[in-house]
């Protein structure tokens with residue numbers, strides 16, 4: 001192995017890649033970040049973070065917690081401070097606008113804790129020094145020598161880069177995952193969950209005028225048959241974020257494109273059986289809007305996240321449907337565990353064997369929780385839409401299911417996850 005400091009290449013500058021880069025820089029690790037786009041950018045609007053994610057941010061770097069706190073938005077009513085979501089009956093046609101029946105609320109230490117994606121990313125990238133990020137670098141493939149040579153990254157523009165180890169943070173359509181599993185492996189590509197979502201951002205004053213202060217300014221989940229609509233405040237309470245999910249029997253027409261232009265007429269059609277509050281929310285959406293296909297890796301989970309000195313992390317390893325609002329949070333847990341493993345002096349001391357052991361330890365300790373999340377999120381997506389077997393429209397059962405799964409997520413303790421990883425690393429390094 002070369003005598004210079006070992007180098008890590010990260011592929012993909014979404015939340016996973018950027019947070020991991022910051023965490024590695026903080027630990028003095030030599031890292032380069034390769035992003036296919038010409039600049040950093042997040043598509044979509046709001047993203048919420050539970051207590052487990054906030055703890056993981058702090059473990060990555062206190063600077064990340066600070067960046068998050070600058071842009072985090074909470075429920076607007078003081079008495080809803082700890083409410084993650086109010087779950088309401090969105091299907092009751094007789095309930096006037098803003099007067100849906102409250103079925104139950106789920107609470108945690110932070111309540112609704114959401115950011116506008118672009119605003120959070122803007123704060124994060126301030127923490128990445130110049131010279132680390134390389135834009136317009138779409139990874140095509142990798143070459144990993146059998147021996148101790150560097151791993152080669154080959155980009156679409158014909159250029160190449162080298163590193164001692166590579167971490168693919170390249171999202172749901174990960175090239176790194178496809179390279180690791182083989183292009184023809186069923187897990188190489190994500191799978192349609194037969195749900196799609198419309199998303200919108202409504203100026204808060206308009207939402208308050210239409211729905212009332214409680215429904216506009218606090219996080220709400222409007223449940224119904226074969227669909228659910230969630231709204232929560234972002235942007236310091238100036239904007240109401242809307243995501244309207246619908247279940248379909250039809251295949252998504254083009255797996256290469258996970259979003260498709262749509263029209264408000266389609267939203268009315270999909271939610272025609274919902275009550276007046278949901279109809280009012282749809283009224284406020286733009287006439288032309290995007291429809292997002294919800295894909296995940298539930299059907300063909302990766303058998304391992306590592307292959308030698310190459311590893312997948314975040315959505316690249318375990319893309320989940322968004323029904324727990326926990327996908328990005330679990331990516332941050334991944335980043336904290338990975339950063340701590342790579343910072344272990346025994347890893348650098350062991351050369352390439354150290355990277356192989358760190359990636360194996362990462363895979364061993366992250367697989368169970370992350371793959372459980374993917375399955376549980378699919379299930380709860382159906383629970384919200386009264387489609388889950390044995391649960392149906394029974395509110396007590398819906399509550400029990402949602403409470404148990406969310407507690408499992410929110411109670412996740414990053415210190416314990418890191419300790420598990422370290423234990424596994426020690427065993428592997430001494431094997």
Ligand SMILES: Cc1cc2nc3c(=O)[nH]c(=O)nc-3n(C[C@H](O)[C@H](O)[C@H](O)COP(=O)(O)OP(=O)(O)OC[C@H]3O[C@@H](n4cnc5c(N)ncnc54)[C@H](O)[C@@H]3O)c2cc1C
Pocket residue numbers: 011012013014015016017034035036037044046047048049137138139140169170171172173174175197243292313314315316320321322324325326327328329330331
């Ligand atoms: C509708 C919806 C709502 C959601 N809501 C929440 C929520 O409330 N809370 C939550 O925690 N999670 C939520 N999630 C999940 C969350 O958005 C994802 O888990 C998270 O953004 C994944 O981050 P990532 O960095 O792993 O992947 P991505 O965000 O997909 O980033 C991947 C990056 O890699 C780059 N890239 C891709 N391929 C290549 C390549 N070949 N070469 C170089 N670069 C490449 C991309 O350009 C991109 O910048 C939601 C998801 C959806 C779809």
